[in-house]
Structure formats: structure tokens, C-alpha cells
Amino acid sequence: MTIQFYWQVPTRGDGRLADAAVKLRGERSNDQPYFTAGVTDPRGRQFNYYDHLHQIGKAAELAGFDGLLVPNDPQGEESWIVAGYLTRNTRRVKVLAAFDSARGSAVYAAKNAVSYQRYSNSRFAWQIATPADAAERRANGDFIDDADIPQRTEEFVTVARHVITETGYSFKGRFFEVLEGGFKGPLSGQAVPQVFLTGQTAADLAVSAKLADVHVFGALPLAELKPHLERLLELSAKARRPVQAALRIDLLVRETAAEAVHDAARQARQQGQTALPDQAGLWALQTPGTGAARATLVGDADQVIATLADYAAAGIRVFQLGAVPALEEAYRIGEQVLPALRARLGLTQQQAA
Amino acid sequence: MAIDIFWRIPTHGEPSSLCNKLHHRGDWSQQEGDHIVxxxxxxxxxxxxxxxxxxxEVARAAEISGFHGGLIPSFxxxxxxxxxxxxxxxxxxTFRFMIAFQPGFLNPVTAARMTASLQRASNGRALFNIITGGGGPAQLWWGDVAPHDDRYARTTEFLDVLRGLWKGGSYSHxxxxxxxxxxxxxxxxxxxxFPEIYFSGSSDAALVSASQHADFYLSWLEPFDQLKEKFDKVKEKTDKLGRKVKCAVRVDIVARATEEEAWREVRRGFENLTDADKERYARFAQQTGDSVGANRQRSNTPKNLDNYQDFILHPNVWSGFSLLRGGQTNGIVGSYEQVAERLDDLVRLGADSFILASTPHLEEAYRVGEEVLPLLQGHSARNSVLRAVG
Structure with a gap:
């Protein structure tokens, strides 16, 4: 059994606790100095948020994560640019770029992906998700009907897969078309990026059974997740292709459960919630900043390890973890959660990239 | 005002000289022992x-040697x-990334986000070489369905959207x-x-689109009188629309300490050609396609392919480069001084920017940066009269 741990890299707004929106780490706003006039600031404006993104990527790699998840956040930095930037500056981790099937030609996306693979020893992967909100799609120049999204995703993945793996490939679908396509010479023979798809509906699971290498579930209590998980594995068995199950979940881990609950309650208050977490466990608490999971697992390291082990026992093979601030928490989780969790699951400490 | 000089990135690997056909660098040759492992x-x-x-390493050599950046082509x-x-x-x-791409391949909102993000990641070093040319089945290979003339209209609209988003605030279109x-x-x-735009395309539809969005109109090297005519036309057309478009030339050079050494390099490459190479070249010269620019280049092919000197169009201008490597036919060959003079000639007839290239791009970036660029007068050359050429 192998289990992979990804760390989410927030493409905007990361910083200490919940006031991340106030100041971008690494970034100077134009006119407002951070220090008082009585203290010199040697930084000038030579750093920006990318210097912080670089730090997060290195932290996750050093702390023993297997991959980085770069979310597709319309309010953040663009995910492929961030992914390229982080890939070149890491050695071992997979880099999973999330994007949407309205980004343009599937051939062009595939061709760019081939370069990412060539330049990274095949560490690049794709998470394709289209916003459920039609207004958000229209702001992205995308006027597709809800019902057509699965078909477009399917065509996108189909075209991309074929032009990467063969030549003389032609396809004429509703959304994509290619004539005598496929990459030759040194661009040929590259690994198709692992395809991660998301969603909880029956239609989402059906598409994943057909196309995905990994299907990502949002965080739910294990009892609620189980029927979906079983359905996915059933569909995957029926389609005779393996699809791994992934869980996207945020963590709030502290030395003691009491501290964790205290910080969780503070986060909830800052978000204007009135029902505050009062014990360790899975809370519908959105981690501030970008790309929050639908729930946060709150507790001390032992509690969090036990719960994650239960998800693994139920069949989760990929964990997409996140926490704020991403740099500090990558170390905390890498030190206090991953080694003990891996030992408990019988995994070696470091897996080959 | 002064001129900008860029270098080019050899994305297809390259040999160690024009005389060598094996692409040792990069992984385009795959025979045992013929490429760096x-x-x-x-x-x-x-x-x-x-x-x-x-x-x-080429990019670093270019920035260290005084180039603004490099054209990164897309094939x-x-x-x-x-x-x-x-x-x-x-x-x-300081290396600026001149990204060659066809607007039709990307959602413009995605492209705007990518561009702005890349500007932030690179401290403002992204610029574009917008390509629209080609057409037919080649376009469908890329998964793109728009016909030729429509595609320039689409390029214009794409760049309209990019600029609209760039201004900030809510934007509908x-x-x-x-x-x-x-x-x-x-x-x-x-x-x-906003990324500077180098615009390629020789058809009338291209010029209309360029006149709305181009900062630089980019041409391959053509015979000097033809090029002047083209630049005059571009500048006239775009001036009418109230947008001052500058002109740029993308040109290969072979510069050596003496003219004799430069020609020896070309001659050796030429003498290494096989009959098959020449036949392939002759076949290409007879083709016509959708690309107006490529057709213009073919019109200068000599009748027989026996002597490299038959390819000399002007003093220091040789039209056989596409025999030695893929790409455009015309290039400049000469001593450091001569190459600098020819480039200054081009400045006098309208060039405001160059994208230079020479094989191998790493060593030649240093040579050209150290020996040729310091001799260039650039825009100061415009104050002196255009010397008679050809």
C-alpha cells in the first residue's frame, strides 16, 4: 500500500492565522512601510509573494510531503505559472496544478504539460475542476451549461491523453477538435499527467470512473463519506480501471487538544461564525485564505493521526492537506503528524518520487 | 530613444556549430554518443x-552579455x-521572456491571469511575440478551427480583452x-x-491587427529595399490609426574577427550538405502556402545550389541559412564591424529592435554581446545618411 500526502500551496493571502488578507507575506505595498520611520527596513521592494510561495514549496519538500497542490483560485496567482515556478525550484515532490477545462485548446494544454514533464522528471499532475457557479464561469469567458460540463471534461482529458501518447490522432467532439495530432521526437513518450477529478455527485463519480487516476472527495465525517467512497470503488471495478480515492481536508493541529480548540474557535469567530468549535474533531470551519477545504480536522497530533488513519483504513490513498500559515504548518505537520501516521500505516518514511 | 536587442532561445536543442548537423545539446538527437548525456x-x-x-544557461549568457532577453519560439x-x-x-x-504564442490556443481570461502572474513571478519580464500565421491542417493539429482571415480578427479581439482586463475593475465583453x-x-x-507585443504576420489582415495592438512589428530579414518598403507601409498604416508602431528584425548572424573567417564558417557548413539536404531545400522553395512571409522568403532562392556565393544577396547578406538549420533563409555574415554596420543600416531603414541568433547560442551570446553590440550606433545611426548597399 502506498499513501501520498500533498500539501496545499495557497496562491494568495497566506500568513499568520486569520489576518492573512491584511498583508501579503513577502510583499510590500507601495507606500505603507511595515516599520516605523525610526527603524530602517533593508528589504526595499525586492521580494514579493513568489518568494513566499518558494519558501512553502521548499518547506513541504523538506518536511516530507509527497506533492504540492496548487489550487485554481480566480482571486490568486495563476496555477500553471505557480506550478512551473515551484517545479523548477523543488527536486522530489509532485506538483499538482488545478485548473478548469475552459482554459483553452486541450492540445495546447497537453503540449505545455509535456514540457512540464520533461523538465521535472515527470512530477507534474492535473486536477481539473470547473466552477459550479455559472456566474463565476461567465466571468471566465465560459458560458457552458451545467449539464455539459462532464462531457467537456471528458473530451479535454481524452484529447490530451491521446496527443501525448500517440501520433496521427484525430478527434471531433462538441468542444474540442484535432486533426492528425500528437507529439513527436523528444516530446513523445512522456507520461500523461496523473488526472485528479473532484465532486460528490453520481455524475462526478461516473466521470471519474471513466477518466480519473484519482478522485478527490471534500472533507466529510467518515460515516458520511463511506457510501460515496464505496460507490467510487464499485464504479472503478466495473470500469476495470483503478481509481484512487483522495481526501481534501484542512488540519488545525496544536500541542494539546485544548490549544487546537481554542485556535479553531478564534478562527471561527474571525469568520463571523456563532457556533464555535468546543472539542477536537472535524469542524465545518473554513481555513482562511485560498482554496479552503470544506472542513477542518481540529485536535492534538495523536487525535489527528488517529482520524486520518481511519480514513486510510476506509480506502483513502491520497491526502490533500492544508493549513494556515502554509509554511509553518508544513513543518508542524511534517514533524508531528506524517512520521507517526506513516509508521502507523506501515509506510516507509519517504516514498520515491 | 535607443534600440532594444534580444537574443533567441534554441528550444530545439542545437549543434556545436553551423558546420555540425548533430544536435548535441538538448535531446533532439538520440543516437548513442551524439548528444550530451x-x-x-x-x-x-x-x-x-x-x-x-x-x-x-543560454538565458543567463544573454542577460550577462547585455541582451534584453530572448525570443522563445513555439513549434x-x-x-x-x-x-x-x-x-x-x-x-x-534581467532576462525578458518573449513568449511566442497563438492567441487562439488560450482562453483570454486564463491568458491574462497567466501573464499578470508571470509578471509578478519575474518582476515584469514577460513580453509577447503574437503569432497568427500559418493555417489549414497545421492549425487543426493544435486543435484550432478558425480560418485564416478570421484568425487575425480573433487576435485583435483577444488582445482587446487582455487590455480590458488589465485596466482593473469589472469587465464585460x-x-x-x-x-x-x-x-x-x-x-x-x-x-x-502590460507585456510589450511583438507582432508577426505579413498579410494585409495582419497589418490591420498589428496597427491596433503591436508595439513592434516583427519581420524576418528580407532584401533591404523590400524590408524598407514593408516597414514604411507598416508605419504609414499604423500612424494613420494614431498608434506608433516600431519595427523589429529577427535575424541570424555569423560574426567573426575577420570577414574571411565568417565566410569560412558558412562555406564549411555549406560544403557539409548532402544532396538530400539540397533537394529538401529545393522542394521547400517551390512550395507555396498560406503564410505570406514564407512565400516572400522563397522568392530569393538561386536557380542552382552548387556555390554558397550564389546565395549572397547584398554585401554580408546570405540567403542560404535555412539549408544549414531550420528557420528563415536570410542572415548577416561578416566581421564584427561589418555585422554592426549592416545592423545599423537596418536601423536607418526603420528597425528599432533586433532579435539576433547565432549557433551555438550559448557561446555566441557572449561573442556577439562582447564584440558586436559595443560597435552598434543604434538610433544614433539615423543621424547619418544611409550608405549605398548592394
């Missing part, structure tokens, strides 16, 4: 090097410039090719420089 770590295991590491058989630029943003300092409703770039991505 990354040897792994001394203690065992992969060293992680790949063809991007050579490209990175069906080569790696993509968006990838190269995002990968190399952190390990270069209902055009022939693109519809957007309440689109916006996020706050922290605003305020970056």
Missing part, C-alpha cells in the same frame, strides 16, 4: 538535469515558452469570438506592466 550523481541516482538546464516539435518562462523566472535576473461577464483580475495581480 546527463551522467547522474557521483554517488549514484539521477542528477535531475534535462534540456532546460542548457536553455537556462509543434519543441517545448513551450510559457513552461520555460515560469520555470526560469526565479533563476534569471460581447464580441464575435469571446464573451465575458463581470470578469476581473484580482487586486494583487493589477498594476503590472
Amino acid at each position: 546527463h551522467r547522474g550523481l557521483a554517488g549514484g541516482g539521477s542528477d535531475g538535469f534535462n534540456s532546460l538546464d542548457y536553455i537556462a 509543434p516539435m519543441t517545448d513551450e515558452p510559457w513552461a520555460i518562462s515560469s520555470f526560469l523566472a526565479r533563476e534569471t535576473s 460581447h464580441g464575435k469570438f469571446y464573451q465575458l461577464e463581470n470578469a476581473a483580475l484580482p487586486e494583487q495581480l493589477l498594476g503590472q506592466d
Whole structure:
């Protein structure tokens, strides 16, 4: 059994606790100095948020994560640019770029992906998700009907897969078309990026059974997740292709459960919630900043390890973890959660990239 | 005002000289012993090097040698410039990434986000070489269906949308090719420089589009009188629309300490050609295609292909480069002084920017930066009269 741990890299707004929106780490706003006039600031404006993104990527790699998840956040930095930037500056981790099937030609996306693979020893992967909100799609120049999204995703993945793996490939679908396509010479023979798809509906699971290498579930209590998980594995068995199950979940881990609950309650208050977490466990608490999971697992390291082990026992093979601030928490989780969790699951400490 | 000089990134690997046909650098040759093999770590295991590491070294050589940056081309058989630029943003300092791409391949909102993000990742070093040319089945290979003339209209509309989003605030657009409703770039991505646009394309439809969005109209080297005519036409057309478009020339050079050495390099490359190479060239010369620029280049082919001197169009201008490597036919050959003089001649007839290239791009970036660029008068050359050429 192998289990992979990804760390989410927030493409905007990361910083200490919940006031991340106030100041971008690494970034100077134009006119407002951070220090008082009585203290010199040697930084000038030579750093920006990318210097912080670089730090997060290195932290996750050093702390023993297997991959980085770069979310597709319309309010953040663009995910492929961030992914390229982080890939070149890491050695071992997979880099999973999330994007949407309205980004343009599937051939062009595939061709760019081939370069990412060539330049990274095949560490690049794709998470394709289209916003459920039609207004958000229209702001992205995308006027597709809800019902057509699965078909477009399917065509996108189909075209991309074929032009990467063969030549003389032609396809004429509703959304994509290619004539005598496929990459030759040194661009040929590259690994198709692992395809991660998301969603909880029956239609989402059906598409994943057909196309995905990994299907990502949002965080739910294990009892609620189980029927979906079983359905996915059933569909995957029926389609005779393996699809791994992934869980996207945020963590709030502290030395003691009491501290964790205290910080969780503070986060909830800052978000204007009135029902505050009062014990360790899975809370519908959105981690501030970008790309929050639908729930946060709150507790001390032992509690969090036990719960994650239960998800693994139920069949989760990929964990997409996140926490704020991403740099500090990558170390905390890498030190206090991953080694003990891996030992408990019988995994070696470091897996080959 | 002064001229900008760029270098080019050899995305298809390259040989160690024009005389050598094996692409030792990069992984385009795959025979045993004919290309650089990354040897792994001394203690065992992969060293992680790949063809991007050579490209990175060329980019560093270009910035160290005084070039603004480099054109990163896009071909069906080569790696993509968006990838190269995002990968190399952190390990270069002043090198500007001139990204060649066809607007039809990207959603304009995605493109705007990518561009603004790359500007932030690179401290404002992204610029574009917008390509629309080609057509027919080649376009469908890329998954793109628009016909030739429509594609320039689409390029125009794409760049309209990019500029609209760049201004900030909520932006809607209902055009022939693109519809957007309440689109916006996020706050922290605003305020970056809009990428300079180098625009390629020789047809009338191209010139109309260029006159609305191009900062530089980019041409291959053509016979000097033809090029002047073309630049005059571009400048006249774009002046009428109230947009001052500058002109740029993309040209290969062979510069050596003496003219004799430069020609010896060309001659040796020419003498290494096989009959098959020449036949392929002759076949290409007889073709016609959708690309007006490529057709213009073919019109200068000599009748027989026996003597390299038959390819000399002007003093120091040789039209046989596409025999020695893929790409355009015309280039400049001569001593450091002569090459600088010919480039200054081009400035006098309208060039404001150059994209230079020479094989191998790494060593030649240093040579050209050290020996030729310091001799260029650039815009100061305009004060003196154009000397008679040809």
C-alpha cells in the first residue's frame, strides 16, 4: 500500500492565522512601510509573494510531503505559472496544478504539460475542476451549461491523453477538435499527467470512473463519506480501471487538544461564525485564505493521526492537506503528524518520487 | 530613444556549430554518443538535469552579455515558452521572456491571469511575440478551427480583452469570438506592466491587427529595399490609426574577427550538405502556402545550389541559412564591424529592435554581446545618411 500526502500551496493571502488578507507575506505595498520611520527596513521592494510561495514549496519538500497542490483560485496567482515556478525550484515532490477545462485548446494544454514533464522528471499532475457557479464561469469567458460540463471534461482529458501518447490522432467532439495530432521526437513518450477529478455527485463519480487516476472527495465525517467512497470503488471495478480515492481536508493541529480548540474557535469567530468549535474533531470551519477545504480536522497530533488513519483504513490513498500559515504548518505537520501516521500505516518514511 | 536587442532561445536543442548537423545539446538527437548525456550523481541516482538546464544557461549568457532577453519560439516539435518562462523566472535576473504564442490556443481570461502572474513571478519580464500565421491542417493539429482571415480578427479581439482586463475593475465583453461577464483580475495581480507585443504576420489582415495592438512589428530579414518598403507601409498604416508602431528584425548572424573567417564558417557548413539536404531545400522553395512571409522568403532562392556565393544577396547578406538549420533563409555574415554596420543600416531603414541568433547560442551570446553590440550606433545611426548597399 502506498499513501501520498500533498500539501496545499495557497496562491494568495497566506500568513499568520486569520489576518492573512491584511498583508501579503513577502510583499510590500507601495507606500505603507511595515516599520516605523525610526527603524530602517533593508528589504526595499525586492521580494514579493513568489518568494513566499518558494519558501512553502521548499518547506513541504523538506518536511516530507509527497506533492504540492496548487489550487485554481480566480482571486490568486495563476496555477500553471505557480506550478512551473515551484517545479523548477523543488527536486522530489509532485506538483499538482488545478485548473478548469475552459482554459483553452486541450492540445495546447497537453503540449505545455509535456514540457512540464520533461523538465521535472515527470512530477507534474492535473486536477481539473470547473466552477459550479455559472456566474463565476461567465466571468471566465465560459458560458457552458451545467449539464455539459462532464462531457467537456471528458473530451479535454481524452484529447490530451491521446496527443501525448500517440501520433496521427484525430478527434471531433462538441468542444474540442484535432486533426492528425500528437507529439513527436523528444516530446513523445512522456507520461500523461496523473488526472485528479473532484465532486460528490453520481455524475462526478461516473466521470471519474471513466477518466480519473484519482478522485478527490471534500472533507466529510467518515460515516458520511463511506457510501460515496464505496460507490467510487464499485464504479472503478466495473470500469476495470483503478481509481484512487483522495481526501481534501484542512488540519488545525496544536500541542494539546485544548490549544487546537481554542485556535479553531478564534478562527471561527474571525469568520463571523456563532457556533464555535468546543472539542477536537472535524469542524465545518473554513481555513482562511485560498482554496479552503470544506472542513477542518481540529485536535492534538495523536487525535489527528488517529482520524486520518481511519480514513486510510476506509480506502483513502491520497491526502490533500492544508493549513494556515502554509509554511509553518508544513513543518508542524511534517514533524508531528506524517512520521507517526506513516509508521502507523506501515509506510516507509519517504516514498520515491 | 535607443534600440532594444534580444537574443533567441534554441528550444530545439542545437549543434556545436553551423558546420555540425548533430544536435548535441538538448535531446533532439538520440543516437548513442551524439548528444550530451546527463551522467547522474557521483554517488549514484539521477542528477535531475534535462534540456532546460542548457536553455537556462543560454538565458543567463544573454542577460550577462547585455541582451534584453530572448525570443522563445513555439513549434509543434519543441517545448513551450510559457513552461520555460515560469520555470526560469526565479533563476534569471534581467532576462525578458518573449513568449511566442497563438492567441487562439488560450482562453483570454486564463491568458491574462497567466501573464499578470508571470509578471509578478519575474518582476515584469514577460513580453509577447503574437503569432497568427500559418493555417489549414497545421492549425487543426493544435486543435484550432478558425480560418485564416478570421484568425487575425480573433487576435485583435483577444488582445482587446487582455487590455480590458488589465485596466482593473469589472469587465464585460460581447464580441464575435469571446464573451465575458463581470470578469476581473484580482487586486494583487493589477498594476503590472502590460507585456510589450511583438507582432508577426505579413498579410494585409495582419497589418490591420498589428496597427491596433503591436508595439513592434516583427519581420524576418528580407532584401533591404523590400524590408524598407514593408516597414514604411507598416508605419504609414499604423500612424494613420494614431498608434506608433516600431519595427523589429529577427535575424541570424555569423560574426567573426575577420570577414574571411565568417565566410569560412558558412562555406564549411555549406560544403557539409548532402544532396538530400539540397533537394529538401529545393522542394521547400517551390512550395507555396498560406503564410505570406514564407512565400516572400522563397522568392530569393538561386536557380542552382552548387556555390554558397550564389546565395549572397547584398554585401554580408546570405540567403542560404535555412539549408544549414531550420528557420528563415536570410542572415548577416561578416566581421564584427561589418555585422554592426549592416545592423545599423537596418536601423536607418526603420528597425528599432533586433532579435539576433547565432549557433551555438550559448557561446555566441557572449561573442556577439562582447564584440558586436559595443560597435552598434543604434538610433544614433539615423543621424547619418544611409550608405549605398548592394
